[in-house]
Amino acid sequence: xxxxxxxxxxxxxxxxxxxxxxxxxxxxxxxxxxxxxxxxxxxxxxxxxxxxxxxxxxxxxxxxxxxxxxxxxxxxxxxxxxxxxxxxxxxxxxxxxxxxxxxxxxxxxxxxxxxxxxxxxxxxxxxxxxxxxxxxxxxxxxxxxxxxxxxxxxxxxxxxxxxxxxxxxxxxxxxxxxxxxxxxxxxxxxxxxxxxxxxxxxxxxxxxxxxxxxxxxxxxxxxxxxxxxxxxxxxxxxxxxxxxxxxxxxxxxxxxxxxxxxxxxxxxxxxxxxxxxxxxxxxxxxxxxxxxxxxxxxxxxxxxxxxxxxxxx
Amino acid sequence: xxxxxxxxxxxxxxxxxxxxxxxxxxxxxxxxxxxxxxxxxxxxxxxxxxxxxxxxxxxxxxxxxxxxxxxxxxxxxxxxxxxxxxxxxxxxxxxxxxxxxxxxxxxxxxxxxxxxxxxxxxxxxxxxxxxxxxxxxxxxxxxxxxxxxxxxxxxxxxxxxxxxxxxxxxxxxxxxxxxxxxxxxxxxxxxxxxxxxxxxxxxxxxxxxxxxxxxxxxxxxxxxxxxx
Numbered sequence: 001x002x003x004x005x006x007x008x009x010x011x012x013x014x015x016x017x018x019x020x021x022x023x024x025x026x027x028x029x030x031x032x033x034x035x036x037x038x039x040x041x042x043x044x045x046x047x048x049x050x051x052x053x054x055x056x057x058x059x060x061x062x063x064x065x066x067x068x069x070x071x072x073x074x075x076x077x078x079x080x081x082x083x084x085x086x087x088x089x090x091x092x093x094x095x096x097x098x099x100x101x102x103x104x105x106x107x108x109x110x111x112x113x114x115x116x117x118x119x120x121x122x123x124x125x126x127x128x129x130x131x132x133x134x135x136x137x138x139x140x141x142x143x144x145x146x147x148x149x150x151x152x153x154x155x156x157x158x159x160x161x162x163x164x165x166x167x168x169x170x171x172x173x174x175x176x177x178x179x180x181x182x183x184x185x186x187x188x189x190x191x192x193x194x195x196x197x198x199x200x201x202x203x204x205x206x207x208x209x210x211x212x213x214x215x216x217x218x219x220x221x222x223x224x225x226x227x228x229x230x231x232x233x234x235x236x237x238x239x240x241x242x243x244x245x246x247x248x249x250x251x252x253x254x255x256x257x258x259x260x261x262x263x264x265x266x267x268x269x270x271x272x273x274x275x276x277x278x279x280x281x282x283x284x285x286x287x288x289x290x291x292x293x294x295x296x297x298x299x300x301x302x303x304x305x306x307x308x309x310x311x312x313x
Numbered sequence: 314x315x316x317x318x319x320x321x322x323x324x325x326x327x328x329x330x331x332x333x334x335x336x337x338x339x340x341x342x343x344x345x346x347x348x349x350x351x352x353x354x355x356x357x358x359x360x361x362x363x364x365x366x367x368x369x370x371x372x373x374x375x376x377x378x379x380x381x382x383x384x385x386x387x388x389x390x391x392x393x394x395x396x397x398x399x400x401x402x403x404x405x406x407x408x409x410x411x412x413x414x415x416x417x418x419x420x421x422x423x424x425x426x427x428x429x430x431x432x433x434x435x436x437x438x439x440x441x442x443x444x445x446x447x448x449x450x451x452x453x454x455x456x457x458x459x460x461x462x463x464x465x466x467x468x469x470x471x472x473x474x475x476x477x478x479x480x481x482x483x484x485x486x487x488x489x490x491x492x493x494x495x496x497x498x499x500x501x502x503x504x505x506x507x508x509x510x511x512x513x514x515x516x517x518x519x520x521x522x523x524x525x526x527x528x529x530x531x532x533x534x535x536x537x538x539x540x541x
Contacts, residue, residue: 174325175325175328175329176328176329176331176332176451179329179332179333180332180336183336294343294415294416294419295343297343297415297416297419297420298339298340298343298419301339301420301423302336302339304423305335305426308426308427308430309332309430
């Protein structure tokens, strides 16, 4: 019981603290690669603290959905974070649900975010919501197919079980099905976190914005919650990617030493994935909106091929 | 003591690289810029050469090294260079919309890959548990898929130049099937095929250039119109 408590406590702290750091790190790395100085690594924390202390402007036309949305977005992201293994193979809420719960909790957060965008009746919010739904309609099946490929290899949809099996055969990512699934999930990660070929996180230009358009009406603590939730969601997806495909260093028992090693490995893997994302963001131009489904279709086909090839190889 | 490479490892590496080749082919179908298609083809050919080298190493078949070298030099070096020069001379950098739109094309590609696997399945004999049988099974599926997708690209694209690229990836599929199933045909045959492809690309290059000169377009659907 105490083990469960310390495990969830540690993971919760990690989630809440590492997520903004990771966003800041990606921003800094990206700036450095473009030979700009860029904001410091801690800028995301400063933004969140600044927003939390500010007042709020709530549109007159907004209903209860507008006020509920930030909590739902933040809550679902954190809950999903507690369901996936981060430093140990045993996630705190692993009994609670498997990959299906993860996918649908993320979908719930996104659904509310889209509703929140629509709720105020501003045209930008509706535009952002419609774009977000267009993208997620293809990104979600692609994500499911990719995760199911891994689940099939482990004979379980429970993420902790999957991690345990993966630790047992840590060179499994060399199998073609795993590689295809990884490629599919990486494209989905780019799409879901609103990164450059799909969405530009640093713009407020009405022609291109997706995520920013939905949260345009939010301000103060609500905006802080949404941004924090978004960075947690990013951390969750990245964790899913690194820990299911590259399970090195995941500790399978609960001693201070192995957990420490697990933590170091985990952070190193996250940093490497962040570097990959930065490279993709810097070397690509943003796609036109109507080209985005093509990219996601590639992810979908890769996921489908991955699933098929587990049966055939 | 003679060092014997582990065939299991070789098998894994080859399967992985074959999967990469397939991914590149799918990426090529979704590609609009002609230059990028040519570069994808170059990388794919390089991987194919690497597969040949791995097969040569793990089976101690030294004549496949020649195939690998030829593939890397001709298909990953010379042919892309020729095609890029052609693109530079014609001055057309973008492909117009293919006959079937891109998302649907990619779906079709997935279906063709599946078909490749189904066809290859019938050649698979699980009772033969040797690594060699399993290797043939995996790479044959990829090879058939490459072949079919190459055909599909030729039918689907309208520009003569991208059709040439379709032909080349079709040929890549043939090469993959040949080296992974038979561990290399006689060297004379291989060299013959290589020069065949080289000459074909040169002739097609001139043809494409002439089509462009005569019709002011590379769109082959315009070839129906007769002109003075």
